[in-house]
Amino acid sequence: MNPDDELAERFRAGDEHALRLAYDRYGGAVLYLGVRLLGNRADAEDVTQTTFVAAWQGRGTFDPERGGMLGWLLGIARRKAVDRLRSAAREERVATTVRAQPVADEESPERVLDRLVVADELAQLPAEQRRSLELAFYDDLTHPQIAALTGLPLGTVKSHIRRGMANLRRRWEVDGAASGSRSAGPSRAL
Amino acid sequence: MQHLDPDRLVLLALSEETADSDESVHLAECPGCSAEIDDLRHVAELGAETQGLRALPPPPERVWAGIEAAVTAPVRRLPQRRERRWVLPVLAAAAAAVLAIAGTVTVQRFTDRPEPPAVTAKASLGRLGGAPVAAGGAAEVIEGSKLRLDVRNLPLTTGYYEVWLIDPDDMTRMMAMGNLSSAALSGAADVVLPLPPGADLNRYRLVDVSAEAYDGDAAHSGKSLLRGTLTN
Numbered sequence: 001m002n003p004d005d006e007l008a009e010r011f012r013a014g015d016e017h018a019l020r021l022a023y024d025r026y027g028g029a030v031l032y033l034g035v036r037l038l039g040n041r042a043d044a045e046d047v048t049q050t051t052f053v054a055a056w057q058g059r060g061t062f063d064p065e066r067g068g069m070l071g072w073l074l075g076i077a078r079r080k081a082v083d084r085l086r087s088a089a090r091e092e093r094v095a096t097t098v099r100a101q102p103v104a105d106e107e108s109p110e111r112v113l114d115r116l117v118v119a120d121e122l123a124q125l126p127a128e129q130r131r132s133l134e135l136a137f138y139d140d141l142t143h144p145q146i147a148a149l150t151g152l153p154l155g156t157v158k159s160h161i162r163r164g165m166a167n168l169r170r171r172w173e174v175d176g177a178a179s180g181s182r183s184a185g186p187s188r189a190l
Numbered sequence: 191m192q193h194l195d196p197d198r199l200v201l202l203a204l205s206e207e208t209a210d211s212d213e214s215v216h217l218a219e220c221p222g223c224s225a226e227i228d229d230l231r232h233v234a235e236l237g238a239e240t241q242g243l244r245a246l247p248p249p250p251e252r253v254w255a256g257i258e259a260a261v262t263a264p265v266r267r268l269p270q271r272r273e274r275r276w277v278l279p280v281l282a283a284a285a286a287a288v289l290a291i292a293g294t295v296t297v298q299r300f301t302d303r304p305e306p307p308a309v310t311a312k313a314s315l316g317r318l319g320g321a322p323v324a325a326g327g328a329a330e331v332i333e334g335s336k337l338r339l340d341v342r343n344l345p346l347t348t349g350y351y352e353v354w355l356i357d358p359d360d361m362t363r364m365m366a367m368g369n370l371s372s373a374a375l376s377g378a379a380d381v382v383l384p385l386p387p388g389a390d391l392n393r394y395r396l397v398d399v400s401a402e403a404y405d406g407d408a409a410h411s412g413k414s415l416l417r418g419t420l421t422n
Binding site: 016019020023024027028029030031032045048049052053056057111114115116118119122123133136137138142143158161162165168169172 | 196197200201203204206229230232233234236237238239240241243244246247248249250252253254256257260261
């Protein structure tokens with residue numbers, strides 16, 4: 001069993017130590033999502049807190065068959081953040097003074113969530129696979145350039161990149177915002 | 191034309207090469223290959239955006255404190271509330287009795303509480319030139335075996351903060367105690383570091399927090415931000 005699955009299993013079983021481990025493992029990503037969606041740190045910290053509390057109280061609804069813990073937690077955090085934005089918008093409408101609204105971030109919550117999931121998967125790829133992809137993504141290097149830089153044969157670089165892309169894609173399909181498990185089912189209530 | 195091979199699709203998705211005219215025609219006609227390349231392109235785009243997301247700073251400890259309080263609240267808080275409700279009517283009835291009871295309650299609370307860990311030395315950390323005006327903190331030695339640091343308002347850094355114990359009589363003598371987590375960056379941090387057994391805290395009594403770069407050089411950078419002397 002990989003460490004993330006083991007953590008999820010212990011969390012589901014109600015091991016309080018696993019709550020802290022999950023917080024250490026995923027807290028940064030949840031907070032980041034909150035900051036990106038809400039645009040301020042205090043609200044994002046609040047959402048992080050309520051997300052972990054809701055996740056702990058609703059741990060029985062987490063279904064490992066439908067995806068990983070990161071995707072589940074980010075799904076909860078996204079709903080908490082969106083609820084908060086909606087209630088803020090309601091208050092705004094009720095208020096008599098008309099204030100200039102800050103320019104809304106063009107980026108969709110789904111995109112931020114997907115990016116966090118892909119970043120998490122990238123970090124877990126075998127070292128050579130990860131390094132090859134980083135050079136392609138961040139430095140825009142071609143396969144031959146990556147081969148020259150890393151000293152790996154071109155064929156190996158090709159297969160690292162193809163497999164790495166396949167891994168990222170699989171994880172994105174399972175834990176990304178568009179995956180079925182995030183839009184229906186009992187965990188919707190959290 | 192036959193379907194595009196997986197390696198070729200990846201190359202096209204990464205925009206490393208452009209589709210030739212046969213491939214373009216096939217991609218326009220074949221739903222399988224075009225869905226495949228759309229997904230790969232999307233993943234490649236997301237991948238390119240992940241730089242900077244790989245070592246996200248953890249939330250500050252206060253967020254954890256809130257979570258911990260919320261998940262354990264029903265057990266811990268109930269007795270206190272009952273106590274208060276019970277004391278109030280008595281207060282209305284007889285002042286003298288209340289004094290006695292309140293005294294009892296205080297004593298009970300005092301004795302019920304677990305012994306706080308013994309602080310054997312402490313230092314208040316003042317800022318040095320490179321630190322913002324609001325920066326500061328405190329250090330405590332707990333039972334001679336742990337160093338607890340509470341720091342606030344350290345400047346943002348692309349490196350990290352290292353904690354040192356220095357001999358003020360010979361400033362070239364120092365021991366690295368460990369680093370402050372990036373929690374320190376987000377406002378305030380409370381960190382406990384183990385002290386090496388047998389460390390002479392009478393000699394190495396100057397607590398120093400320095401800004402370090404990820405340069406592979408284990409020596410003190412010379413950029414101290416906070417300092418304070420341990421006293422018993």
